Amino acid sequence: MVDLNINGEIRSYDVPDDMPLLWVLRDVAGLVGTKFGCGIAQCGACTVHVDGRPARSCVMSVSAVGNRQIRTIEAIGRDPVGQGVQKAWVDLDVVQCGYCQSGQIMSAVALLNVKREPSDADIDAAMAGNVCRCGTYPRIRAAIKTASKV
Amino acid sequence: MRRLGLTILAIVVVLAAAAAAFFFWPHGLTDVAEARSRLPTGADSVKRGEYLAKAADCAACHSVGSSRPYAGGLPFHLPFGTIYATNITPDRDTGIGQWSDAEFVRAMHHGVGRDGRDLYPAFPYASYALMSTEDALAIKDYLFSLTPVHAEAPPHQLKLPYDQSYLLRAWKLLFVPRQQFNPDPGQSTAQNRGAYLVEALGHCGECHTPRNKLYGLDSGQKFAGAVTAGWKAYNITSDATAGIGAWSDQALADYLSKGFAQGHGAASGSMAEAVEYSLSHLTPEDIKAMVAYLRTVPGHPAPHELAVAPSPRSLNDSTHLTPAPAENDQESLGLEVFQGACASCHGFDGTGVNDPRAALAGSQTVNDPTGVNLLQVLLQGSRFRTDHVEAAMPSFHAYRDVELAAVANYVLAHFGAKSAQISPDQVARARRGQ
Ligand code: FES
Numbered sequence: 001m002v003d004l005n006i007n008g009e010i011r012s013y014d015v016p017d018d019m020p021l022l023w024v025l026r027d028v029a030g031l032v033g034t035k036f037g038c039g040i041a042q043c044g045a046c047t048v049h050v051d052g053r054p055a056r057s058c059v060m061s062v063s064a065v066g067n068r069q070i071r072t073i074e075a076i077g078r079d080p081v082g083q084g085v086q087k088a089w090v091d092l093d094v095v096q097c098g099y100c101q102s103g104q105i106m107s108a109v110a111l112l113n114v115k116r117e118p119s120d121a122d123i124d125a126a127m128a129g130n131v132c133r134c135g136t137y138p139r140i141r142a143a144i145k146t147a148s149k150v
Numbered sequence: 151m152r153r154l155g156l157t158i159l160a161i162v163v164v165l166a167a168a169a170a171a172f173f174f175w176p177h178g179l180t181d182v183a184e185a186r187s188r189l190p191t192g193a194d195s196v197k198r199g200e201y202l203a204k205a206a207d208c209a210a211c212h213s214v215g216s217s218r219p220y221a222g223g224l225p226f227h228l229p230f231g232t233i234y235a236t237n238i239t240p241d242r243d244t245g246i247g248q249w250s251d252a253e254f255v256r257a258m259h260h261g262v263g264r265d266g267r268d269l270y271p272a273f274p275y276a277s278y279a280l281m282s283t284e285d286a287l288a289i290k291d292y293l294f295s296l297t298p299v300h301a302e303a304p305p306h307q308l309k310l311p312y313d314q315s316y317l318l319r320a321w322k323l324l325f326v327p328r329q330q331f332n333p334d335p336g337q338s339t340a341q342n343r344g345a346y347l348v349e350a351l352g353h354c355g356e357c358h359t360p361r362n363k364l365y366g367l368d369s370g371q372k373f374a375g376a377v378t379a380g381w382k383a384y385n386i387t388s389d390a391t392a393g394i395g396a397w398s399d400q401a402l403a404d405y406l407s408k409g410f411a412q413g414h415g416a417a418s419g420s421m422a423e424a425v426e427y428s429l430s431h432l433t434p435e436d437i438k439a440m441v442a443y444l445r446t447v448p449g450h451p452a453p454h455e456l457a458v459a460p461s462p463r464s465l466n467d468s469t470h471l472t473p474a475p476a477e478n479d480q481e482s483l484g485l486e487v488f489q490g491a492c493a494s495c496h497g498f499d500g501t502g503v504n505d506p507r508a509a510l511a512g513s514q515t516v517n518d519p520t521g522v523n524l525l526q527v528l529l530q531g532s533r534f535r536t537d538h539v540e541a542a543m544p545s546f547h548a549y550r551d552v553e554l555a556a557v558a559n560y561v562l563a564h565f566g567a568k569s570a571q572i573s574p575d576q577v578a579r580a581r582r583g584q
């Protein structure tokens with residue numbers, strides 16, 4: 001049994017210690033907003049927040065998370081920064097197929113939480129690990145800038 | 151005068167005969183029936199052998215990638231030519247299917263092939279010589295339980311005189327122990343078990359101990375660190391600055407069994423392979439024993455520039471997603487590349503962003519101004535795998551030499567407080583495997 005704090009709710013999950021967090025989120029907790037892309041920390045589709053910092057849930061075992069707070073895309077609209085990002089994403093119609101976008105949004109919110117008005121270089125630094133096969137990068141950059149101004 | 155001439159002739163003849171006997175007298179075989187009788191039979195011995203084969207990391211060299219384990223074929227590029235790992239599956243024609251117990255033990259302890267030829271010490275028999283005969287036989291039982299694979303290893307390509315394998319007999323005389331491991335009564339049981347695992351099975355010294363001019367291990371610098379096959383095996387003596395003296399037991403155990411330790415970074419290259427194929431399969435008690443033994447290896451200091459910087463200002467002034475403000479004000483190609491390609495996983499404050507294994511603070515690789523492993527990791531990437539999780543850093547070889555040199559210098563300055571001068575030329579050489 002492993003206790004996890006997901007989106008503010010602490011629950012026990014009957015999973016092995018070394019199970020990747022992503023599997024627990026999707027297959028056990030039923031939170032399928034977080035996506036599986038590569039499984040080897042290369043694409044960013046599985047990004048969640050662990051104590052506010054972005055983490056690749058596909059390679060993080062539940063035992064490595066411990067009692068830290070996990071936040072997933074399902075709860076990202078609970079605070080103003082998250083809401084701002086959601087709105088910018090909708091206003092600029094960032095999404096194409098959408099598969100990478102949960103991860104993009106998680107990384108974008110994590111960035112805006114440490115840097116309210118990020119430069120292009122800051123955006124590169126924070127977002128380079130989130131791959132988008134549809135190539136929505138220019139709109140992602142623009143949406144982060146829009147969200148930073150509200 | 152004539153007497154003197156005859157005496158000299160006699161001496162020459164005797165010496166020549168002695169040399170001929172030394173180099174060409176066929177190797178004998180030791181009877182191992184008694185050791186065999188002490189071993190369990192069947193599945194029990196196979197199981198024991200499997201564990202030992204992992205502890206001895208046979209698979210890392212005798213396989214190409216993870217396909218066809220133990221079927222050989224992996225090339226070793228050495229200063230004197232290229233040799234190929236052999237097939238050690240029980241195939242009768244191309245593997246070891248016809249080897250007797252005595253022949254197998256002779257190979258492990260004395261580096262002699264089934265045909266009586268001397269084997270090259272890329273096969274670490276200078277370490278395996280310390281292995282007990284029973285353990286060697288258990289490994290044989292395990293190998294014989296595998297599915298035979300028909301795969302001929304390519305012939306070695308060695309320059310003269312290194313292709314004259316009988317000359318190895320002189321080398322063996324100098325560098326191969328003549329006795330199996332003997333527990334030291336002055337040490338604890340754990341330390342002795344650790345010594346056996348480290349020296350006889352794990353053959354750690356083959357990479358971590360520098361070699362002398364004759365390519366033997368320089369026992370005066372035991373575990374002081376060396377470059378092998380393009381990767382630096384770091385100093386693992388108990389020296390507090392140069393070695394692992396300041397690491398906690400937990401950190402050492404984590405590094406050995408998981409390939410990374412909080413505050414010391416992650417293993418890559420050959421060490422990551424050793425963890426994947428070998429160390430991660432050992433029991434926690436055996437890992438503890440190895441740690442206990444490593445603590446007893448006398449410290450060997452290293453030049454001050456190689457020491458790990460405890461907490462560079464540049465890290466303290468950064469957040470995980472943004473660099474220290476002072477750095478941001480400068481135009482730097484290295485910072486630019488790092489921002490675009492590295493920061494989203496490694497972050498700027500050394501704690502790692504998306505995965506704890508990406509934490510760079512305290513890692514020896516980003517503190518070594520020669521940049522040996524850093525360039526290897528940039529060019530080849532790095533990989534980590536357990537039964538459940540695989541994580542990888544991609545290769546950045548598509549970047550130009552100037553960019554890789556710049557980002558390497560940036561990383562060494564930012565994470566290791568080192569002023570390094572990696573040149574594009576050095577990157578080009580590393581790219582060519584030089
Ligand atoms: S699925 Fe985790 S990074 Fe790709």
Ligand code: FES
Nearest residue numbers: 098100132133134
């Ligand atoms: S929107 Fe399709 S992968 Fe990013």
